[in-house]
Amino acid sequence: MISPTEKKLKALITGASRGIGAAIVIELESQGIEVITPSRNILDLGDPISVENYITKEKSSGIDILVNNAGINFLNDITDINDRDWQSMIQINLTSVMQLIRGFSPYMKQQNWGRIINISSIFSIVTKESRGAYSATKAGLNGLTRTVAVELAPYGILVNAVCPGYVQTDLTVANNSPEQILQISSHIPIKRLAQPAEIAKLVSFLSSKENSYMTGQSLLIDGGFTCL
């Protein structure tokens, strides 16, 4: 087997059609990494069978870097959360991440090198009304990140979560009115939302050989929002 220091690295990025995922693709490609971005038709994270079928097909394709970026956020107060929304959020934001790590880490273990980055959220640490399901999935993701980091560290695989604050993407626009976005911006010490490319830079560092010692962490990147 060619050592990962000699070969061109290959990354699998979920949810790469837009937003933060699309920015991560641009950033990793600019670092010379080959990027695979299956669309929802090929890999439907909401369907555990689709995820397993994808893994069976691709597990020998040599994924060195796994970025679990796709996520959804249906807003509802606890009295109104319906079981279908709850289940799809748990499946897409958390269970599919476990499945992909379980499926793709054996190759990384075999070559004694790998990087896994899970895109979490500030709402794994703080929260806001109507984010019960979302916060539960993202807090679960941080917990999964820590345990998997401990299990895979002896194999040269570093696993971290990135927890963005408010980022200028479709998801943010769908869940906040323009007035709310203005108000949120005024509460962020940096006084603006993040651009997806700013999140991608952190993911790029965590995916790289430059990161040789950080693992198991949930890193907040929020313009200082959670410091207040």
Ligand SMILES: NC(=O)c1ccc[n+]([C@@H]2O[C@H](COP(=O)([O-])OP(=O)(O)OC[C@H]3O[C@@H](n4cnc5c(N)ncnc54)[C@H](OP(=O)(O)O)[C@@H]3O)[C@@H](O)[C@H]2O)c1
């Ligand atoms: N935006 C923020 O402010 C913010 C803040 C903190 C954390 N995050 C997290 O960052 C990640 C990306 O957020 P974003 O704002 O960039 O989201 P976005 O613009 O809404 O894009 C979501 C991506 O996930 C994909 N996706 C959704 N359901 C899927 C499914 N069932 N199967 C496969 N792919 C699916 C979408 O694919 P399609 O094109 O097929 O729909 C799309 O590529 C999420 O995990 C989110 O929770 C975002």
